[in-house]
Amino acid sequence: MEMNGTGSWTPSSWKTRPIVQSVTYNDAHSFETSLQKLNRLPPLVTPREIVKLKDELREVARGNAFLLQGGDCAELFDYCTQDMIEAKVKLLLQMSLVLIYGAKKKVVRVARMAGQYAKPRSSPMEVVNGVSMPSFRGDILNSYEADPALREPDPKRLVDAYFHSAATQNYLRAALASGLADLHAPLDWSLGHVRDPSVRDNYQVIVERITDTLEMMRTIGLDTGGGLETVDLFTSHEGLLLEYEQALTRQFKHPSNHHPPPEIPRPVSPVAQQPQKNHRKTSLPTQLPPPLPPTKGYYDTSAHMVWVGDRTRQLTHAHVEFFRGIANPIGVKVGPSMPPSDLVPLLDILNPDREVGKIVLITRYGCDKIAAHLPGHIRAVQNSRHQGTVVWQCDPMHGNGRNATVTMSPGGSTINGSPATAGSTTIKTRRFSDILSELRQALQIHRSHGSYLGGMHLELTGEAVTECVGGAEELTEQDLSLNYATFCDPRLNEKQALELAFLVAGFYRD
Numbered sequence: 001m002e003m004n005g006t007g008s009w010t011p012s013s014w015k016t017r018p019i020v021q022s023v024t025y026n027d028a029h030s031f032e033t034s035l036q037k038l039n040r041l042p043p044l045v046t047p048r049e050i051v052k053l054k055d056e057l058r059e060v061a062r063g064n065a066f067l068l069q070g071g072d073c074a075e076l077f078d079y080c081t082q083d084m085i086e087a088k089v090k091l092l093l094q095m096s097l098v099l100i101y102g103a104k105k106k107v108v109r110v111a112r113m114a115g116q117y118a119k120p121r122s123s124p125m126e127v128v129n130g131v132s133m134p135s136f137r138g139d140i141l142n143s144y145e146a147d148p149a150l151r152e153p154d155p156k157r158l159v160d161a162y163f164h165s166a167a168t169q170n171y172l173r174a175a176l177a178s179g180l181a182d183l184h185a186p187l188d189w190s191l192g193h194v195r196d197p198s199v200r201d202n203y204q205v206i207v208e209r210i211t212d213t214l215e216m217m218r219t220i221g222l223d224t225g226g227g228l229e230t231v232d233l234f235t236s237h238e239g240l241l242l243e244y245e246q247a248l249t250r251q252f253k254h255p256s257n258h259h260p261p262p263e264i265p266r267p268v269s270p271v272a273q274q275p276q277k278n279h280r281k282t283s284l285p286t287q288l289p290p291p292l293p294p295t296k297g298y299y300d301t302s303a304h305m306v307w308v309g310d311r312t313r314q315l316t317h318a319h320v321e322f323f324r325g326i327a328n329p330i331g332v333k334v335g336p337s338m339p340p341s342d343l344v345p346l347l348d349i350l351n352p353d354r355e356v357g358k359i360v361l362i363t364r365y366g367c368d369k370i371a372a373h374l375p376g377h378i379r380a381v382q383n384s385r386h387q388g389t390v391v392w393q394c395d396p397m398h399g400n401g402r403n404a405t406v407t408m409s410p411g412g413s414t415i416n417g418s419p420a421t422a423g424s425t426t427i428k429t430r431r432f433s434d435i436l437s438e439l440r441q442a443l444q445i446h447r448s449h450g451s452y453l454g455g456m457h458l459e460l461t462g463e464a465v466t467e468c469v470g471g472a473e474e475l476t477e478q479d480l481s482l483n484y485a486t487f488c489d490p491r492l493n494e495k496q497a498l499e500l501a502f503l504v505a506g507f508y509r510d
């Protein structure tokens with residue numbers, strides 16, 4: 001067997017490799033029927049859109065833009081509602097405005113959404129309310145309901161996942177095209193009850209500057225002709241369930257039949273550009289460069305970007321084999337268990353042509369481990385032929401999980417998918433201060449190594465959940481019981497996420 005990314009690739013060549021986190025379906029016939037259905041259904045995203053994201057990520061790799069990626073840890077089919085989609089989109093938009101304003105960078109927005117339905121689990125079994133059952137592995141696989149029978153993998157869920165992705169993607173496109181991200185509409189900038197007056201005052205100053213700038217642009221008409229009405233929002237998820245990803249991978253054969261529509265000159269609003277230091281010199285509307293046409297090849301049309309998880313990135317295993325053949329931008333989670341000596345061979349496999357911006361290294365060490373691991377990883381890339389090709393993104397969530405023992409209030413909260421019962425219990429949380437600390441250290445370490453931290457990858461929700469402690473409202477461990485709603489990892493709520501964007505934007509200004 002060929003190893004390490006040599007040999008011919010097909011959408012199913014991953015099947016010849018060892019695999020972790022794989023799924024066994026009891027009903028082989030129903031599984032085959034689902035895959036055949038997925039094979040016939042139309043792509044969820046197009047090669048042209050995927051290429052557009054690649055173009056933008058190239059700018060991130062070069063240090064000219066910032067990649068903001070965020071969404072739920074485990075997206076549920078139940079989250080496919082107008083309100084929940086809108087809340088997340090507005091939050092990502094607001095965070096990106098703060099980053100554009102504060103960090104003076106263009107922002108590329110990628111949602112963990114419209115397909116983030118498969119979860120790797122550290123243990124195949126878990127105990128819920130005293131009963132042992134298969135772990136919840138995401139809505140694409142099994143039900144979160146605490147019933148051992150419903151926890152068995154159900155092949156019909158593969159097709160349900162497609163349709164929930166499609167409905168989410170459809171509403172995303174329609175809502176953005178209809179002005180959901182229209183900056184003419186007022187946005188809610190409140191941070192809730194901010195306990196620290198200095199945080200509140202600093203925040204207020206920035207909010208006023210942003211709202212004044214938008215107001216001025218509207219008044220003098222700089223926003224006419226496009227730019228303020230809509231934004232691009234790309235989708236992403238962990239490419240864990242390879243049968244699903246394979247079924248949506250399509251060969252793009254005929255670039256010549258897919259000529260781009262004639263380019264309509266579209267002025268770019270100053271807010272979408274890197275703002276000028278010298279405010280007297282207002283930038284003139286410029287024309288967007290025409291998008292590059294997609295090249296021949298295989299595109300995973302389940303999302304614009306897919307990533308390999310920290311548990312599935314073994315060099316000789318199935319996931320890396322699948323990912324090496326697709327033309328999409330690829331994320332790779334990089335944690336403390338990645339030896340620097342594996343990183344360059346992994347890049348050799350996934351990006352042999354060294355396309356700039358193709359690979360996003362999503363580092364997730366934990367605030368007390370980053371200093372020991374990130375420098376070695378940066379140096380390994382710098383000393384290789386991949387120097388300058390990768391996007392470095394910090395995921396300050398996954399290395400900073402911790403347990404809290406709290407008394408849950410029945411009603412608002414769920415644990416492992418079941419309604420909380422009264423009494424004390426252990427739940428997963430993260431500290432806002434740890435998340436911020438990992439981000440700050442990532443930025444400093446990149447700077448001191450002559451490298452560029454190009455983005456952040458967050459688990460967040462537009463809802464007022466209480467899953468992470470800290471932030472301006474100073475949520476405590478006991479507050480977690482108020483509205484603990486995640487079905488997997490704890491997420492930043494909308495106020496914590498917005499505050500984090502302000503603080504990170506501040507790091508770039510310093």
Ligand code: PEP
Nearest residue numbers: 073309310311333364398
């Ligand atoms: C995740 O992003 O939800 C996840 C499981 O991350 P990681 O692979 O980094 O553990």
Ligand code: MN
Nearest residue numbers: 073459488489
């Ligand atoms: Mn997670």
